[in-house]
Amino acid sequence: MKALVRAVALVAVLFVVSGLLTGSLIESVSISPYFLQVLCLAGINIILAVSLNLINGFTGQFSIGHAGFMAIGAYVSSFLSITFGDRIRGVVSFAPEAVQNSLLLLAVLAVGALCAGAAGFLVGVPSLRLRGDYLAIVTLGFGEIIRVFIVNIDAVGGARGLGGMPKLANFFWIYLFAAGTVAVVTRIVGSSFGRTLIAIREDEIAAEAMGVNTTRAKVLSFVVSSAMAGVAGGLFAHYLIYLHPNSFTFIRSFEIIIMIVIGGLGSITGSVLGAVLYITLTEGLRQFAQYRMVAFSLLLVILMIVRPQGILGHRELRHFLGKRRRASEPPPPAVAA
Amino acid sequence: MALLELSGVTMRFGGLVAVNALDLALEPGQLYGLIGRNGAGKTTVFNVITGVYRPTSGAIRFKEHSIVGERSGKITRRGIARTFQNIRLFGEMTVLENVKVAAHCRQTADLGSAVFRTPAHHSEERRVDEQSRELLKIFHLEQFGGEKAKNLPYGSQRRLEIARAMATLPRLLLLDEPAAGMNPQEARQLMDLIRWVRDHFDMAILLVEHNMKVVMGVCETVHVLDYGATIAVGTPAEIQNNPKVIEAYLGGA
Numbered sequence: 283m284k285a286l287v288r289a290v291a292l293v294a295v296l297f298v299v300s301g302l303l304t305g306s307l308i309e310s311v312s313i314s315p316y317f318l319q320v321l322c323l324a325g326i327n328i329i330l331a332v333s334l335n336l337i338n339g340f341t342g343q344f345s346i347g348h349a350g351f352m353a354i355g356a357y358v359s360s361f362l363s364i365t366f367g368d369r370i371r372g373v374v375s376f377a378p379e380a381v382q383n384s385l386l387l388l389a390v391l392a393v394g395a396l397c398a399g400a401a402g403f404l405v406g407v408p409s410l411r412l413r414g415d416y417l418a419i420v421t422l423g424f425g426e427i428i429r430v431f432i433v434n435i436d437a438v439g440g441a442r443g444l445g446g447m448p449k450l451a452n453f454f455w456i457y458l459f460a461a462g463t464v465a466v467v468t469r470i471v472g473s474s475f476g477r478t479l480i481a482i483r484e485d486e487i488a489a490e491a492m493g494v495n496t497t498r499a500k501v502l503s504f505v506v507s508s509a510m511a512g513v514a515g516g517l518f519a520h521y522l523i524y525l526h527p528n529s530f531t532f533i534r535s536f537e538i539i540i541m542i543v544i545g546g547l548g549s550i551t552g553s554v555l556g557a558v559l560y561i562t563l564t565e566g567l568r569q570f571a572q573y574r575m576v577a578f579s580l581l582l583v584i585l586m587i588v589r590p591q592g593i594l595g596h597r598e599l600r601h602f603l604g605k606r607r608r609a610s611e612p613p614p615p616a617v618a619a
Numbered sequence: 620m621a622l623l624e625l626s627g628v629t630m631r632f633g634g635l636v637a638v639n640a641l642d643l644a645l646e647p648g649q650l651y652g653l654i655g656r657n658g659a660g661k662t663t664v665f666n667v668i669t670g671v672y673r674p675t676s677g678a679i680r681f682k683e684h685s686i687v688g689e690r691s692g693k694i695t696r697r698g699i700a701r702t703f704q705n706i707r708l709f710g711e712m713t714v715l716e717n718v719k720v721a722a723h724c725r726q727t728a729d730l731g732s733a734v735f736r737t738p739a740h741h742s743e744e745r746r747v748d749e750q751s752r753e754l755l756k757i758f759h760l761e762q763f764g765g766e767k768a769k770n771l772p773y774g775s776q777r778r779l780e781i782a783r784a785m786a787t788l789p790r791l792l793l794l795d796e797p798a799a800g801m802n803p804q805e806a807r808q809l810m811d812l813i814r815w816v817r818d819h820f821d822m823a824i825l826l827v828e829h830n831m832k833v834v835m836g837v838c839e840t841v842h843v844l845d846y847g848a849t850i851a852v853g854t855p856a857e858i859q860n861n862p863k864v865i866e867a868y869l870g871g872a
Contacts, residue, residue, distance in 0.1 A: 285736075466734055473733030474723050474744065477712070481720040484709035491669060491703075493695035493724025493787045502730055548711075596711065 292461055300454035318453065320565055322521055325456035326514050327557035329463045331541040332550055333510030338539070339547035340471050341503045342483025343410060344418045346535045347425030348511050350405075351398040353530035354428060355512025356519040357438050359394035360447045363387075363520065367448060387450035391459075391516040398512025399505045401428065406504035410497065413486075425535055433527045443526035444519075451520040459517060463510050468550055470506070479503055483548075544585060546592030551599040556592070620683070622647045622823050623668070623699075623791055628677030630660070630667050630847075637663040639847040640677070645791065649823045650813070652838030652855075654831075656867065660847040661827040662704055665793050668825075669701050670694045682790070696724050700789035702780040704796045704827075710769030714760055714779055717768050718751040721786035751786060758782040758812070774805050778812075785816070791823045792816075798830045806830055810837050835859065843867065 303318055334348045362370075363386060370389055371382045409420040438444050470476045478499050481489040490496045519525050537560065545556025563581065567574045585593075621644040630638040638660045645651050653661050666672045668679060670691040679687050686694050695701075700721075709717050726747065732740040755761045758778045763771055768779060777797055784792055794813070798806045810833055817824050828834045834841060835855040843851045843858060845867045851858055858864055 469736060470730065470733050473740070474719065474726055474728040474747065475730050475733045477716055477720045478723050480712055480716075481709045484711055485707045487671070487691075488703065488707035488709065489720065490691040491671075491695060491701055491707075492721040492783065493692050493700075494720070495690070495692045506730070 293458065296454050296457050296461070300452060300457070303453050320561060322451075322453055322456050324558050324561045325453070325460045326518050326521070327538070327541060327561055328460040328554050329456075329514040329517070330511055330538045331545070331553040331557040332460075332463050332467050333507045333514070334538050335542045335547065335550065335553040336467050336470065336479075336510075337504050337507040339542055339549070339553070340476065340483060341479040341500055343500055343504070344414065345421040345504070345507075346418050346532060346539065347405065347421035347423075347428075348507075348538050349530040349532065349534035350425030350428035351402055351508040351511040352515035352518070352534070353432060353527070354401050355391075355394035355398040355509075355515030356525055356530070357432055357444065357515075358397045358512075359390035359516035360444055360519040360525055361438055362390040362393055363447045363450065364444075383448070383450050384455075386448070387455060387516075387520060390450075390520075391513050394516040395509040395512040398515065399509030402505045402508025403501065406501045406508075410500045410504060422532055422535070425530075425532055429527050429530050432530075439525075441527060443524060445524045447520055447523055449520065449523050451517045456517050456521065459513055463513075464550060464554065466506075466510075470503075471550070475499070475502075480548075540582065543592055544582070546594035546596065548596045549592070549594040549598055551597070552592055552594035555594065559593075621645060621680075622649075622682065623825075624678075624680045625664075625668070626678050626680075628664075628667060628674045628679060630663055630672060631675040637847050638667065638674070638844075641844075641847070641849060643842060643849075645823050645825060647790070647823055648817065648821055649840065650817055650826065650838045651824065652826045652828065652834040652841040653844065654828065654834055654841060655844035659844040661844060662795060663847075664844070665701060665795055665825075665827065668694075668793065669699060692724070695787050695789075698788070698790035699793065700784035700787045700791075701793040702777075702784050702795055702797060704799065706776050706780055708768040708771075708776055708779060708783070710767065712768060713765050714768055714771065715748075715751055715755065715764040717779060717783050718754055718786045719747055721783045722747045722751060725788055754782045754785055757785075757816075773800055777801065778809075781812075781816075785820070789822060791825065794824060794826045794828075796828055797826070798828055798833045801830075803832075806833055809833065813837050 303313055330348060330352060337343050337345050367386060370386050374382055374385055405421065405424045409417055409424065412420055432438060433441050471479065478489060478494045481492070481494060482496050482499060486496055541556035541560045542553050544559055545552030563578055567577050570577050623645040625641055625643040628638055628641045629636065641664065653664060655661050663672065667674045670686065670689050673688055678685060681697055681699060684697065686697065709720060726743055728740055728743055752761065752764065755764055758781060760775060760779055760782060763775060768776065771779060781794065781797060798809050801809060813824060814837060826834065826838060838855060841853065841855050841858045842849065843864050850863045850867060851861045853861065
């Protein structure tokens with residue numbers, strides 16, 4: 283019940299904020315389209331970073347193929363909204379246009395997420411038998427295979443890129459899904475199933491010896507993570523309304539990894555922070571023109587020397603707030619008043 | 620009817636025969652010691668029983684089921700739990716969480732209940748929390764509940780390994796050198812604990828240990844391995860006077 287109230291409140295807040303930002307409610311507070319776009323891309327980055335952290339940070343399986351799953355979500359949902367968009371709208375033609383658009387977005391995102399999740403399953407089953415560097419290389423390879431596939435499929439534009447999808451995603455939807463991703467991942471890692479994931483990160487042999495079906499747990503977290511990347515891809519596509527295979531090279535995967543490493547592997551708050559910080563830095567350093575990536579790399583090197591565990595390490599927001607402890611944690615030791 | 624039965628189990632690593640045609644039978648509730656010099660194949664026997672290695676040949680039956688070729692996790696769910704000689708705790712997790720991970724295999728909770736937080740999920744979490752705290756109390760670890768496992772003193776880490784294994788609700792517990800690195804007083808306490816756990820939870824325990832005081836003081840049957848083969852099985856008193864065992868340990872005259 284409390285959760286429902288909170289969810290409704292969140293939707294309302296996001297709705298009002300997105301209204302303010304896009305200027306449809308009050309003209310005077312509308313912000314520059316550039317800043318709004320950066321905000322929206324930050325939201326998509328949050329989904330990508332938090333979902334990748336589930337597999338890299340919590341389950342401890344180093345995957346570099348996230349861009350591939352994002353691409354699947356982006357292309358599948360775009361293909362659907364371009365090809366079947368009118369037909370799907372026709373089914374709900376009685377509803378007002380805004381509702382039609384929302385339902386269409388949700389439908390294509392769902393299918394995109396399913397396909398990305400299925401691809402995650404197909405990639406995860408063989409490759410999650412590997413560990414460490416080997417897993418990283420194999421996932422990198424799969425990510426590239428997915429991209430090369432797309433380049434060679436003419437129905438989705440191939441190397442020309444794909445345009446013509448309706449602009450369905452906006453600030454509201456992006457941040458709704460970002461909040462949803464944070465909520466789902468938080469609940470997973472805070473659960474009994476999540477404890478087995480962290481146990482796998484800590485010591486896979488011991489986890490298996492304690493009765494955990496480690497293969498199943500790893501594949502499951504990989505599938506969830508991939509499906510979330512698919513959602514991020516679908517939002518990305520329907521926000522920018524143009525897709526190009528070059529958006530999904532391994533460089534994109536590395537960007538997401540940088541975000542979670544900056545924030546702290548194994549911290550959801552850290553991933554959100556890392557995603558926002560990454561885009562803030564890359565945009566903020568634009569003034570250095572061709573030296574932008576040099577400056578950025580230097581910052582990363584310094585961060586890794588000063589704080590190799592990332593800004594937050596394993597800590598979460600609640601560790602700083604202090605008062606809202608989980609029931610499973612013992613109460614703080616009594617302190618003399 | 621034996622709880623665990625090994626017959627003719629051989630484990631070869633290339634040219635090395637680590638375990639050679641081993642026969643072993645463990646009754647329910649038995650305290651069974653497995654001893655031998657370094658490299659005699661004791662830990663390999665553990666790894667073969669728990670599915671870490673698949674034996675080259677031979678049969679392993681637990682509660683009348685053949686468990687050869689099954690995954691470690693499956694074997695644990697069947698009721699065999701183990702500790703590790705070189706401690707393998709989940710270092711970054713708290714002591715309480717370490718125990719809860721092991722309890723997971725007896726839970727119905729899964730990904731779905733984690734995301735939707737059903738009422739069943741909450742009541743199960745509460746139950747596991749209580750059980751896990753109970754186990755920590757038994758192993759004198761309750762004051763460390765919120766501490767990271769890696770920060771525990773060595774002796775406590777060893778006890779946590781046993782507590783964690785117990786959380787999988789085993790019928791058979793395999794202890795791999797639980798007294799390693801303990802001082803005589805800690806070792807004595809451990810002996811009492813092992814006996815108490817066996818009586819209280821009605822399990823069989825298979826113990827690998829170098830500390831002879833512990834083995835001879837706790838075990839009802841002692842099994843001596845040398846170069847992977849059995850050289851003697853008997854009560855502690857019989858083993859202590861067995862000329863073959865004396866020769867293996869002290870060398871021939």
